[in-house]
Amino acid sequence: MTTMHANLLNQFLDYAHRADPYPILARMREHPVDVQDDGRYLVSTYAEIRACLQDPRFSSDLRKGYSKTDQRIDEEEAPPSFIRLDPPKHDWLRHQVMTHFSPELIHGLRPRIEEVAGALLDAHKQQAQLDIVDDFAYPLPVTIICEVLGVPGEDVALFHTWADQLILGADPSKSTNQEIVQQAKSARVQLRHYMGKLIDRVQQAPGPGLLSAMLHPATQEKQMTKEDLVGIAVLLLIAGHVTTVNLIANSMLTLLRSPEHFARLRREPSIVAKLVEEVLRYEPPVQLVRRTTLTEVPLAGVTIPKGAPVYLMLAAGNRDPLRFDDPERFDPERPAIEHLGFAQGIHYCVGAPLARLETQIALTALARRLQDPRLVEDPPPYRESPTLRGPRHLLVTLHHR
Numbered sequence: 001m002t003t004m005h006a007n008l009l010n011q012f013l014d015y016a017h018r019a020d021p022y023p024i025l026a027r028m029r030e031h032p033v034d035v036q037d038d039g040r041y042l043v044s045t046y047a048e049i050r051a052c053l054q055d056p057r058f059s060s061d062l063r064k065g066y067s068k069t070d071q072r073i074d075e076e077e078a079p080p081s082f083i084r085l086d087p088p089k090h091d092w093l094r095h096q097v098m099t100h101f102s103p104e105l106i107h108g109l110r111p112r113i114e115e116v117a118g119a120l121l122d123a124h125k126q127q128a129q130l131d132i133v134d135d136f137a138y139p140l141p142v143t144i145i146c147e148v149l150g151v152p153g154e155d156v157a158l159f160h161t162w163a164d165q166l167i168l169g170a171d172p173s174k175s176t177n178q179e180i181v182q183q184a185k186s187a188r189v190q191l192r193h194y195m196g197k198l199i200d201r202v203q204q205a206p207g208p209g210l211l212s213a214m215l216h217p218a219t220q221e222k223q224m225t226k227e228d229l230v231g232i233a234v235l236l237l238i239a240g241h242v243t244t245v246n247l248i249a250n251s252m253l254t255l256l257r258s259p260e261h262f263a264r265l266r267r268e269p270s271i272v273a274k275l276v277e278e279v280l281r282y283e284p285p286v287q288l289v290r291r292t293t294l295t296e297v298p299l300a301g302v303t304i305p306k307g308a309p310v311y312l313m314l315a316a317g318n319r320d321p322l323r324f325d326d327p328e329r330f331d332p333e334r335p336a337i338e339h340l341g342f343a344q345g346i347h348y349c350v351g352a353p354l355a356r357l358e359t360q361i362a363l364t365a366l367a368r369r370l371q372d373p374r375l376v377e378d379p380p381p382y383r384e385s386p387t388l389r390g391p392r393h394l395l396v397t398l399h400h401r
């Protein structure tokens with residue numbers, strides 16, 4: 001039976017496999033749906049993951065599951081943000097955000113993103129070495145999401161530690177580490193407190209930014225509660241940069257490993273959109289998403305019981321040979337790839353257009369400005385998180401002309 005298999009999820013979560021989780025993900029795919037010896041279910045093939053993402057019997061509200069130890073503690077003291085809610089509340093809150101976080105708004109950010117990207121590279125142009133993560137890929141999306149929300153620039157540094165603590169606390173392999181869990185809890189409390197105060201200020205004096213627009217909507221529909229708005233602000237702030245940093249860094253790592261693609265990007269900047277899509281398939285910054293079953297669900301010959309913790313392994317589905325030809329090959333010329341990098345279904349990433357734009361601009365600027373960059377260390381040191389996976393540092397040496 002399925003329980004005979006090694007606990008592949010624990011192996012995947014183990015930091016030792018962070019730099020190259022793909023052999024483990026390939027083993028997971030041998031059983032499209034599989035149960036681990038601790039009762040967690042894995043779904044690892046493209047068709048089955050997609051089916052789960054579109055099936056309302058798979059809930060994003062983990063409080064509805066039976067596995068208490070598997071729940072994120074940080075979700076206990078405050079109502080979850082809409083990424084962790086089901087319809088109808090999810091749909092209503094998501095709609096409120098989408099109304100303001102519009103394609104026009106994103107499109108209009110292009111000049112500012114280009115300006116910030118250029119300024120970051122200018123600031124380091126005399127150096128012989130650049131850390132693509134700390135010097136560029138992290139500050140770029142943080143600066144932009146703070147400006148979009150209307151968070152004062154001088155507060156940006158505050159979020160760095162809170163975001164790191166939150167991510168570590170959400171790591172499924174750390175759920176029994178009390179110190180990490182407590183730190184994440186306290187980071188969330190502080191972030192909510194900060195956003196609450198900011199929202200009070202914006203309530204008094206409307207200003208630029210999304211929060212102000214949401215507080216003072218042009219058409220007065222049903223008003224959002226302050227608690228809902230705090231949840232949205234925290235979600236957008238965190239989701240708005242801890243993922244994009246990894247997309248930029250994973251992209252650069254991939255390009256540095258196959259310099260022919262980097263050279264092509266310099267010659268032919270219009271290839272950038274295809275490159276980014278292929279990185280979202282090949283090295284997705286969000287490797288898995290979690291669900292719980294609202295009822296018993298038979299899938300691919302396995303009956304998942306009600307209330308089970310379910311891990312949808314997006315990164316495994318993205319390399320499923322039944323869906324993609326020669327999936328272990330990085331190939332930006334794949335037609336209409338429909339990767340799972342931003343998930344699918346009702347929780348499809350709200351920030352996908354922004355993340356795409358930021359990463360496309362970032363890669364174009366790096367290709368234009370960096371002369372013959374060379375990786376200092378391969379593999380680079382990785383972040384702890386198995387879920388939000390990417391290099392912690394990405395050092396390159398530069399040659400100035």
Ligand code: HEM
Nearest residue numbers: 082083239240243244247286289342343347349350351355
């Ligand atoms: C490369 C960057 C990004 C990646 C790979 C990514 C990936 C994802 C994924 C996989 C989900 C689905 C979660 C689930 O189904 O449980 C998601 C949801 C979400 N993302 Fe992103 N994301 C990125 C950037 C952003 C940005 C820049 C923002 C906001 C500014 C954002 C905001 C959100 C929100 C609000 C949701 C929840 C949507 C919902 O529940 O309806 N993301 N993202």
